Amino acid sequence: MIRFEPRSNPSPLLVYGVPVLAATIAILLAAIPLALAGAPIIEAYGLMISGAFGSVFSTSEMLTRATPLILTGLAAAIAFRAKLWNIGAEGQLYMGAMAAVAVGSGVIDGPSWVMIPVVIIAGMAAGALMLIGPTLLKTRLGVDEVVTTLLLNFIVLLFVQMMLEGALKDPMSMGWPQSEPIIDSAAFPALLERMRVHIGLLIALVSAIALAIFVKRTVWGFEIRAVGENAAAARFSGISVTKTMILVAALSGGLAGLAGVSEVAGTRGYLATDLSPGYGYAGIVVAMLARLSPIGVIASALFVASVFVGADSMSRAIGVSSYLADLIVAMALLCVLIGGFLTRFRVHFDHKSTQG
Amino acid sequence: MEIIDILLAASFWEAAIRIATPLIFGVLGALICERAGVLNLGIEGIFTAGAMAGWMAVWLGAGLWGSVLVAALAGGFFGLIHAILTVPLGLSQHVSGIGVTLLATSLSYFTYRTALPDVSSPPRIEPFRPLDIPFLSDLPFIGQALFSQTAMTMLALVLVFVTGWVLYRTPLGLAIRAVGDNPSSVEAQGLSVYGLRIGAVVVGSSLMALGGAFLTMSAFDAFFFGMINGRGWVCIALTVFASWRPGKALIGALLFGAFDAFQVRLQTEVGAFLPSQVFLMMPYILSIIALIVVARKADYPKALLVPWFKGQR
Numbered sequence: 001m002i003r004f005e006p007r008s009n010p011s012p013l014l015v016y017g018v019p020v021l022a023a024t025i026a027i028l029l030a031a032i033p034l035a036l037a038g039a040p041i042i043e044a045y046g047l048m049i050s051g052a053f054g055s056v057f058s059t060s061e062m063l064t065r066a067t068p069l070i071l072t073g074l075a076a077a078i079a080f081r082a083k084l085w086n087i088g089a090e091g092q093l094y095m096g097a098m099a100a101v102a103v104g105s106g107v108i109d110g111p112s113w114v115m116i117p118v119v120i121i122a123g124m125a126a127g128a129l130m131l132i133g134p135t136l137l138k139t140r141l142g143v144d145e146v147v148t149t150l151l152l153n154f155i156v157l158l159f160v161q162m163m164l165e166g167a168l169k170d171p172m173s174m175g176w177p178q179s180e181p182i183i184d185s186a187a188f189p190a191l192l193e194r195m196r197v198h199i200g201l202l203i204a205l206v207s208a209i210a211l212a213i214f215v216k217r218t219v220w221g222f223e224i225r226a227v228g229e230n231a232a233a234a235r236f237s238g239i240s241v242t243k244t245m246i247l248v249a250a251l252s253g254g255l256a257g258l259a260g261v262s263e264v265a266g267t268r269g270y271l272a273t274d275l276s277p278g279y280g281y282a283g284i285v286v287a288m289l290a291r292l293s294p295i296g297v298i299a300s301a302l303f304v305a306s307v308f309v310g311a312d313s314m315s316r317a318i319g320v321s322s323y324l325a326d327l328i329v330a331m332a333l334l335c336v337l338i339g340g341f342l343t344r345f346r347v348h349f350d351h352k353s354t355q356g
Numbered sequence: 357m358e359i360i361d362i363l364l365a366a367s368f369w370e371a372a373i374r375i376a377t378p379l380i381f382g383v384l385g386a387l388i389c390e391r392a393g394v395l396n397l398g399i400e401g402i403f404t405a406g407a408m409a410g411w412m413a414v415w416l417g418a419g420l421w422g423s424v425l426v427a428a429l430a431g432g433f434f435g436l437i438h439a440i441l442t443v444p445l446g447l448s449q450h451v452s453g454i455g456v457t458l459l460a461t462s463l464s465y466f467t468y469r470t471a472l473p474d475v476s477s478p479p480r481i482e483p484f485r486p487l488d489i490p491f492l493s494d495l496p497f498i499g500q501a502l503f504s505q506t507a508m509t510m511l512a513l514v515l516v517f518v519t520g521w522v523l524y525r526t527p528l529g530l531a532i533r534a535v536g537d538n539p540s541s542v543e544a545q546g547l548s549v550y551g552l553r554i555g556a557v558v559v560g561s562s563l564m565a566l567g568g569a570f571l572t573m574s575a576f577d578a579f580f581f582g583m584i585n586g587r588g589w590v591c592i593a594l595t596v597f598a599s600w601r602p603g604k605a606l607i608g609a610l611l612f613g614a615f616d617a618f619q620v621r622l623q624t625e626v627g628a629f630l631p632s633q634v635f636l637m638m639p640y641i642l643s644i645i646a647l648i649v650v651a652r653k654a655d656y657p658k659a660l661l662v663p664w665f666k667g668q669r
Contacts, residue, residue: 037470085450143651144596146397146450150589151640162633284454321469326462333455334441341445
């Protein structure tokens with residue numbers, strides 16, 4: 001008979017070691033599908049590592065991929081802290097990107113120090129509004145936000161498609177549904193010459209640090225944690241749960257919107273419906289691997305980005321489907337969930353029955 | 357064409373029932389899980405896994421009904437993962453469900469891509485054919501609308517009654533409903549809370565997978581990436597709309613199917629004035645509206661989302 005006994009005080013080694021272990025196990029488990037696909041396993045792992053870290057170029061690609069993942073990871077982390085189940089980061093990302101394109105593709109112009117903040121604010125506001133709606137439905141009417149945010153992802157993608165075939169369509173795009181390019185003054189400058197990694201990475205890192213300080217050191221941050229741990233108790237102690245939830249929604253949606261801004265203004269240069277290969281959903285994995293810690297999000301986003309970039313490059317070299325990356329990421333999420341359980345509980349295997 | 361003409365056409369109701377079929381499977385599956393107290397957000401991925409597994413089994417040469425069983429087993433497998441994580445381990449049902457969706461989707465896509473590395477147009481299978489029941493299929497109107505559907509649609513309709521009968525007319529159903537409302541009372545009667553919940557999630561997930569299998573084996577004859585397209589999430593919304601009752605689930609799915617079939621026909625009438633995306637958005641918007649309408653009086657199973665541990669009082 002197996003018993004679970006709560007641990008009163010999990011050691012730091014356990015707390016920090018478990019996500020690392022979970023990520024490692026997920027990577028090792030990938031050997032099974034690799035073997036079934038008939039791929040040379042050792043070579044495949046080698047190619048994945050060199051694909052993500054083998055050169056300045058591949059590392060730049062990895063960091064470019066990590067940038068939106070840090071931001072959507074932060075979006076999920078802050079929302080889940082307050083038990084606001086925002087599964088709609090994908091839609092918020094697209095709305096942010098669309099707002100950035102709407103103001104940043106030539107309607108207004110100015111110097112970079114004006115235009116870059118303008119596209120950022122527009123995108124964050126759009127992302128925030130996308131989540132405040134479902135949050136109000138939750139707090140006012142009791143509508144489950146999981147389903148509304150999930151369904152909004154599909155609605156937003158169709159809306160973006162509609163706009164790209166209509167108001168936002170680039171007349172020069174030869175019929176492809178894509179927006180006009182972001183103008184130079186609103187584009188995020190590159191960090192390294194001839195490389196794609198751009199200042200979006202710095203913005204993401206600063207956001208992570210700022211969010212960490214906000215959650216740990218401010219009254220609002222305390223209220224968010226209190227609402228997440230026990231909403232009834234928080235309400236009893238005089239915290240407005242509704243206001244806190246809306247604040248969380250604005251932060252979470254805003255961060256996801258910022259990821260969209262960073263992708264259009266930094267990486268892609270224009271908006272198309274394939275802007276995100278699921279950064280919104282991957283952000284949930286990033287946040288869980290980080291145990292909802294903003295600083296931890298940086299590390300786990302780098303891990304997830306390496307898996308994606310490494311698997312892409314391996315896939316091109318030996319022809320194994322790049323869906324392997326999604327598989328590793330999904331397994332990492334489930335492993336870290338189980339790991340989280342093992343940090344909270346000690347497992348006992350009793351030989352005698354404990355009835356009586 | 358007038359709106360009345362659309363609504364009175366047998367072909368319209370034929371389409372409505374066809375669109376409703378995967379949702380009937382999905383909502384039944386979701387409501388069985390939730391009645392036992394477990395939200396299963398793995399549904400979207402389980403739909404994908406069922407669609408892929410069923411299709412691939414036929415493609416590899418299995419019979420149609422054997423392949424339906426393969427799809428159900430695939431769904432049961434992912435359901436078991438979700439059940440172990442959320443029932444004895446009591447982990448977050450939201451996060452575990454999303455994890456199962458990501459796992460089932462990526463595993464399905466990976467398997468499909470590995471089996472068919474470079475096919476640009478997906479290979480087709482011989483799917484379920486429309487039934488031709490003597491006498492019944494020849495009836496006016498209802499013969500075309502109902503009795504010329506495929507066998508999987510008939511299975512879905514039968515399962516509505518089976519699920520309703522089990523939930524409301526058998527001791528097992530009583531136990532499943534009780535375990536989602538007050539698990540401790542179930543334990544006090546000497547029944548296993550874990551066993552009931554795990555069983556419900558596995559069976560519910562198998563049904564969800566049949567919804568996916570219907571798409572590749574009955575509605576279409578091939579597997580596409582992204583073909584589930586939010587149908588699983590729509591089922592989660594419809595489950596709330598149906599107040600966790602199989603009969604209302606059938607009505608909800610049919611209403612949804614009718615609306616979807618209607619908007620497609622409307623699109624051909626007024627499509628020139630509105631972008632096609634407006635129509636494509638409607639099912640999702642409708643689901644959100646359905647949730648808002650019932651939100652105030654939604655009577656969630658009391659122990660839904662609440663983990664329960666052995667020995668807990």
